[in-house]
Amino acid sequence: MSLSPSARLRVLLPVVLAAVLAGCSKPAPAPEPIRSVKVMTVGESAFGAAHEFAGEVRPRIETRVGFRVGGKIVQRQAELGQRVKPGQVLAQLDAQDFRLAADAARAQVTAAATNRDLAAADFKRFQALKDQNFISGAELERRETTFKAAQAQLEQAQAQLSSQSNQARYASLVADVAGVVTAIEAEPGQVVAAGAPVVRIAQDGPRDVVFSVPEDKVAAIKPNSPVAVRVWAGDSFDGQVREVAASADPVTRTYAVKVSLPANAQPPLGATAYVFPQALSMAGALVIKLPTSALRQEGQGTSVWVLDKGSMTVRSQPVQIATADGNEAVIAGGLQPGMLVVSAGVHVLQPGQKVRIYEEHATGLAPVATGPVPAGAVRPVATSK
Known part of the structure; x- marks a missing residue:
C-alpha cells in the first residue's frame, strides 16, 4: 500500500538520525603500547673513588724579616726567588x-x-x-x-x-737563616716602622702540604693520621697530618690542614699537590651504585623506577644520593639489594604503567624485545650480520 509523504517522513526520520549520529561518533582509542625498558638488579659493589683534596706545598717555617729600628730604606739587595745565606745583607736604612x-x-x-x-x-x-x-x-x-x-x-x-x-x-737587614726569598714587602724610598716586614724567607728544611677540608669532613682527620700525597710532577709521598686548624676560615668556612712530608721530600715551593686522607678513604667499601641514566628528578628530590616483576608495572621510589663514583651515583638510602630498577627510558614512564623487559643477546644478533606484542605492532626479527 502507498504511504502519504508525511508518513514516509515519520518512518525515514529515525533511520536518518541514527545514520547521522553513527557518522559523528568517535572511534574508541587504541590501547597504549607496552613500553620496553632496560632494568638492572640492585646489588652492592666495591667503592672505587677516594676523597681527594687539592693543596699547596709550603715551607715548614716561613719568616717575615724586618728592621729592628725604623727609618727610610735606601737600598734593597734581596730579590724575589734569590737564595740567601746567614749573614747576607738584604736591605739597608739611612743610618x-x-x-x-x-x-x-x-x-x-x-x-x-x-x-x-x-x-x-x-x-x-x-x-x-x-x-x-x-x-x-x-x-x-x-x-x-x-x-x-x-x-x-x-x-x-x-x-x-x-x-x-x-x-x-x-740599619742593615741581615739574613739569619738560609733559604729562599718568597716575597718582597717594601721598596727603596719607603719609610718603615720597627718590625715591619720587608722580606719573606722560606727556610731550608722540611716542607708541608696545606689543604682545606669542609666542616663535615674535618672531624675524621686527626693529627698524626697518615695521608698520601701526590704532586703535579707525579712524585708521591707518604705524609702525616701535623696540624688541624681549630677554627674555620671566615671567608671559605673550611678548615686548614697541614701535612708534613718526609725529610727527603723536597717538591718545589708553591707546587700543586693532591692529598688523599686515609681516614676518609672508602675504597673497597660495599655500596649500592646506579648509572645516572636511572635517576630522575621528582619535585625537590631524586627517585628511580622500581619494577614489580609480578605485575610488570613500575612505581616511583625516592632515593638519597651520597656521592659519585666515576660515572655512577652512590645511593645512600631508598633501595635494597635484589630490587629491579629501570636503567634507561625513565623519562617516558608513568606510575603503575605496564612495561616489558628489553634484553640484548650477546651472540652478535640484533636486540629482540620479549613479551606480548600489542595489536598492530610488529616484533623485530633477529638477523645475523
Missing part, C-alpha cells in the same frame, strides 16, 4: 741619624771617663791625708762616694754607647 747618636754617646763616655779619673785621683789623695790624720773619716767617705758615682756614670755612658752602636748596625 746617618744612628751614626750621629753613636758619636754623641761616644763623647759622653769620654766625658764620664774624665770625671771618673778626676774623682779617682781625689779619692787617692784624700786617702793619703787620712792616713796622716789630716782629715776626718767623713771627708774621706764623701770623696769615695763621689768616685763611685763617677764610675757609675761612666758605665752608664758606655752602655748608652753600646746601645747606639747596635742601633747603627740594625
Whole structure:
C-alpha cells in the first residue's frame, strides 16, 4: 500500500538520525603500547673513588724579616726567588741619624771617663791625708762616694754607647737563616716602622702540604693520621697530618690542614699537590651504585623506577644520593639489594604503567624485545650480520 509523504517522513526520520549520529561518533582509542625498558638488579659493589683534596706545598717555617729600628730604606739587595745565606745583607736604612747618636754617646763616655779619673785621683789623695790624720773619716767617705758615682756614670755612658752602636748596625737587614726569598714587602724610598716586614724567607728544611677540608669532613682527620700525597710532577709521598686548624676560615668556612712530608721530600715551593686522607678513604667499601641514566628528578628530590616483576608495572621510589663514583651515583638510602630498577627510558614512564623487559643477546644478533606484542605492532626479527 502507498504511504502519504508525511508518513514516509515519520518512518525515514529515525533511520536518518541514527545514520547521522553513527557518522559523528568517535572511534574508541587504541590501547597504549607496552613500553620496553632496560632494568638492572640492585646489588652492592666495591667503592672505587677516594676523597681527594687539592693543596699547596709550603715551607715548614716561613719568616717575615724586618728592621729592628725604623727609618727610610735606601737600598734593597734581596730579590724575589734569590737564595740567601746567614749573614747576607738584604736591605739597608739611612743610618746617618744612628751614626750621629753613636758619636754623641761616644763623647759622653769620654766625658764620664774624665770625671771618673778626676774623682779617682781625689779619692787617692784624700786617702793619703787620712792616713796622716789630716782629715776626718767623713771627708774621706764623701770623696769615695763621689768616685763611685763617677764610675757609675761612666758605665752608664758606655752602655748608652753600646746601645747606639747596635742601633747603627740594625740599619742593615741581615739574613739569619738560609733559604729562599718568597716575597718582597717594601721598596727603596719607603719609610718603615720597627718590625715591619720587608722580606719573606722560606727556610731550608722540611716542607708541608696545606689543604682545606669542609666542616663535615674535618672531624675524621686527626693529627698524626697518615695521608698520601701526590704532586703535579707525579712524585708521591707518604705524609702525616701535623696540624688541624681549630677554627674555620671566615671567608671559605673550611678548615686548614697541614701535612708534613718526609725529610727527603723536597717538591718545589708553591707546587700543586693532591692529598688523599686515609681516614676518609672508602675504597673497597660495599655500596649500592646506579648509572645516572636511572635517576630522575621528582619535585625537590631524586627517585628511580622500581619494577614489580609480578605485575610488570613500575612505581616511583625516592632515593638519597651520597656521592659519585666515576660515572655512577652512590645511593645512600631508598633501595635494597635484589630490587629491579629501570636503567634507561625513565623519562617516558608513568606510575603503575605496564612495561616489558628489553634484553640484548650477546651472540652478535640484533636486540629482540620479549613479551606480548600489542595489536598492530610488529616484533623485530633477529638477523645475523
